[in-house]
Amino acid sequence: MRKNFLCFISCLWAICLCHAQLPHIFTQYTSENGLSQKTVQSIIQDHKGLMWFATWDGLYKFDGYTFKNYKAHPGDHIGLSNNRMDNIKEDPYGYIWLQSYDQRVFRFDPRTEKFQAIPYDNYLSQELYVLPTGDVWITTSQKELIHITTHPDTHSIIINH
Numbered sequence: 001m002r003k004n005f006l007c008f009i010s011c012l013w014a015i016c017l018c019h020a021q022l023p024h025i026f027t028q029y030t031s032e033n034g035l036s037q038k039t040v041q042s043i044i045q046d047h048k049g050l051m052w053f054a055t056w057d058g059l060y061k062f063d064g065y066t067f068k069n070y071k072a073h074p075g076d077h078i079g080l081s082n083n084r085m086d087n088i089k090e091d092p093y094g095y096i097w098l099q100s101y102d103q104r105v106f107r108f109d110p111r112t113e114k115f116q117a118i119p120y121d122n123y124l125s126q127e128l129y130v131l132p133t134g135d136v137w138i139t140t141s142q143k144e145l146i147h148i149t150t151h152p153d154t155h156s157i158i159i160n161h
Contacts, residue, residue: 034067035060042088044096046110052096054085059098059108070113079115080106089130093150097136099128105138107157120146120159 029035037057044052053060058071058080072080084101091097096108098115103124107116123144129137136148147160 029062029067034069035062036069041086044088044090046090046096047094050110052088052090054088054098056084056101058083059085059088059096061110070108070115079117081117087128089128091130091136091150092132092134093155095150095155097128097130099125103141105136116157118146118148118159119157120161 030038035053035055037055037060039056040053041056042054046052049064051062051064053062058069061068061070071083080100081104082100082102085098086101087099089097094110096110098106098108100106103126105118105125105128107118108114109116118138122142123138123146124141125138125146126141127139129139131137134150134152136150138146138148140146144161149158149160150156151158
């Protein structure tokens with residue numbers, strides 16, 4: 001009798017917990033919504049709440065309503081060497097750091113909507129690390145370590161090898 005009572009109380013408690021869960025809503029975004037590439041390699045949410053997607057067709061920004069695509073077009077001097085993005089991170093200054101398929105690293109400024117290539121020759125990045133201090137570390141396939149700092153006033157890039 002005592003076992004049946006404990007079983008009944010346990011089941012009642014489990015049912016109450018199930019009803020306490022909030023309903024979930026899932027929304028699927030496709031090319032009809034502005035996300036033209038279905039292969040998303042990396043996703044972040046920036047400090048303003050915007051969503052950023054690294055795709056095989058460039059960088060996408062989503063403000064909750066619309067998508068905006070940033071990528072290289074022939075002759076536009078955007079600075080990207082490849083539109084296929086593999087990894088993205090945000091630094092404390094609000095810059096978006098991208099690692100492209102051809103193993104290059106770029107800094108994207110959401111304020112000016114411009115890409116800046118890392119001014120370092122002949123490297124192939126493996127991993128990209130952005131620390132809370134603003135320091136960026138890049139490991140390369142050549143067994144190098146590239147340390148990038150952003151000047152706090154001018155936001156210029158300083159590279160240490």
